[in-house]
Amino acid sequence: AGQAWIDLAYASRRLAAIDAIIRSLRALPPAARTAVSSGTARPAQSLGIDQAIAGLEDRRAELVAAVARARAMLARWTGVQAPEIAGDVPAIDLAPVRLRAALEQHPDMISADAGIRRTQADVDAARAEKRPDWGAEVAYQRRDPRYGDMISAGVSMSLPLFAGSRQNPRIAARQSAEAQAEAQREETRRTLAADLEAALADHQMHHSQWQRAQRVLLPLALERAELETASYSAGRASLTDVIDAKAAFADAELTALEREAQVASDAVRLTITFGSDDR
Template sequence: MRMIILAPLLAAIPGAALAEPLTFDAALQRAAREAPSLQANEAGVDATRSAAIAAGRLPDPTLDLGVQGFPVSGPNAGSFNRDDFTMTTIGLSQQFPNPAKRRAQRERAQADIGIAEAGAAAEAQNVRLETALAWVDLYYAKRRLAQLQRLDASLSELQATVSARLASGSARPSAALEPDQLRGAVNDRRSDLAAEVTKAQARLARFTGDLQADVSGDPPMLEVDRAQLAARLGGLPRLQALDAETRAADAETELARADKRPDWRVSTSYGRRDPAFGDLVSVGVSIDLPLFARRRQDPKIAARASEAERARLMRAAGERELAAALNGDLADHAMHHQRLMNARNTLVPLAKHRAELDMASYAAGKLDLGSALLSSLALAEAEVDALAREADVARDTIRINFTYGPITDGGTRP
């Protein structure tokens, strides 16, 4: 009975509110299905492919209807059958653009498809990258927040020790305030991390559609292969888009050149007159005459050729820019990795050893509580900073592989 009563309420709860935490791969796969921008780009690609079907086709024929030789003055004015020149006509005409123009139109349509597909691939790459970074940011923000919560728990234990010392008279009264002061500083840091968690959840929800986005599992273990990534730069969506724009500019140049070749039109008509005079049939061909190319077609050809050269130079500049960006990202990754190793091997162990020594000195009555607590706070900050450095390395690895590596599936493999 309770389930029957609660069923309508459960049905009214959005599916995202009941969603389970997402692993890294699951988040990527869900973003690939749910991101509206990807669906919008796919619709754009479909539209471009559909429009390309008509490229290079013959124009529709034209139906001509008319009246010729209708008298408007003289003795036969206003009569269809008293004048032997009056006739009603019906005809068809068909335009035939020159083959070079139609071929260039088809090439331009294929280039437009390439531009649309490259744009969709670039957006898929961006969605995949931003989803992965949001997942990693949420994962490490929650870990850093948990680290501070463990410090808060240890402060509660220390508060009991201070209370016992106050009762025995071995501690000064102001010492009772020092754990609370440290807890206040920890609360400020926790508020910052809680905000980071909320922001990361919002970014993850943007791409996955899960309003209660959460993470489960561990981040992927990815390697950075400099040589392999550098060799694959030419296949990245950004450069593929520039390649397609170059092909489009070349097609526009061919279209301009095709204007120097004449188009032609075939027409036929049937003229009906009074039966006493007989009907007429007409057939004709009209041909364009591009006689003034120096002032009409040639300037357009030069302009389109300059645009094509510009597109090729932009493509070369784009490849250099990507190569420079890859080297810069690899340098940042190496720096972040060194900082992480320094934190793990030096900073955290030293902070831990100092905190232990200071707490032992406090227990022996050789150090005041404030100094011992500051050492504990320094240890917590060192551990949180180490997690932040680990997050930087993970972000670098994901950014490099997902930006400069090919997209093969919705999972962790770049």
């Protein structure tokens, strides 16, 4: 459900962002027609706006489908028909130290520990068979008055004879099973640790890419769009320059949201898969 919520939240944000870009581009055709009529722009340049809008409309259709898929998946997990996103997206805060510390509580590790305990119990039982055992029994029998009541007592003892061919091989087999269980536990631990470190490396890469898009690429694209629009108003830039700049800004904004969504998905997946001791 957490992943479905993230998918719906970010698909909705990307859809809202592309709608805003399309609205800004749709304000340009009147200016383009005026420029063509006055001879300051070529007729072909006005077609660039329609091409840019058409391209963004294709991306918008993909986002509409993504929103519908995410909403259907969230409805599946929550049982709520047509669920909506309420509130802001939670802050992305992943603590690798806590995830590493929680590995010992992973279900696979708990299962491996239970397997070791079972084999240890089997070893103890096999060793117990090698030790002499004795038992005592006391019985009271109420019989016919002609014969009188009777009390009986007995002592029994079992001797582990032929230990070399009976008990010792059984103990060795149980000890071998215990060693295999311990080796399997270590293999499980190493596999989980490697999977966690690989996932954390991907998360760090995605986080760096998101921060770069948010702090560098998006501000540069916005500044370029603003400068080209100002230059166009002053007659120093063409309409094509404005269209290209706004389309580049749209790409940068959607890319930043996609990268942020990837980082959030990483956090959800890591928390669900590996857990944390404060979950």
